Amino acid sequence: AAPPPSSPASQKSRRPISESGRKSRRRRRRPPTGRVPRPVDATMTDYDHAAIKSKAAAACGWNFIVLMSRQGKIRLSEFFSSYSESQKKRILRDIAADVLPRQAKMCNIIEKGEYKFVYRRYASLYFIVGAPAEMNELIVLEQIHLFVEALDGYFNSVCELDLVFSLHKSLMILFEMFIGGMLCESNRREVLQQIVEAEEMVEQMTKPGEDTSSQLDDGLSFQEQFQLGRKPGARGPRGGR
Secondary structure, eight states: OOOOOOOHHHHTTTSOOHHHHHHHHHHOOOTTHHHHHHOOHHHHHHHHHHHHHHHHHTSSSSSSEEEEETOOEEEEEEEEOOOOOEEEEEEEEHHHHHHHTOOSSSSSSEOOOOOOEEEETTTTTTEEEEEEETOOOOHHHHHHHHHHHHHHHHSSSSSSSHHHHHHHEEEEEHHHEEEEEEOOOOOHHHHHHHHHHHHHHHHOOOOOTTTTTTTHHHTTTHHHHTTOOTTOOOOOOTTTT
């Protein structure tokens, strides 16, 4: 007897698995309505990478540094980031209101939103640095101490009066160590050597019969004049009267 004819359902089940897999692979998925895939813009990714790098670089430098006495007198202030005059005044008011009343055992870090105050006190002088919120506070404290050591090496036991009467020398040391708020020279001896060479160059440019050495003596202490190789009140070349 002839076998009964197979039903269409049985024929569909007898198809090989490989053939049904090929057909399923050929089917293309259509995106759902309302969601159209957008091509990746290369310029946007480059812009994002550049923004991340600039933000990381900005987190490695200071925004500003302020040297303030216990009485609230500003002995030195330098802003490495762009601030308006009103913003600078507000920052100085915040420093006087937040930092000066603090006790010695309190934390040396005060968060102020986009930046934070990191300070150290030496005798009667506060060294306050405005650092980005992402920057490591311990690194800022070490950088402040390095700057103080450079000042102490130049002025030979620096005091507040040295900063008052020799502000330009303090700024020279600051700019020799920090460029745009970032530490570029951490060797104290190299910094002091560059300052001394700049002063010697100014003295060598003195023309015969012209008293330009007084420009260096203005505001210099006796210790500074001895370090430059001149006697107090001397005019002219090194060691000469």
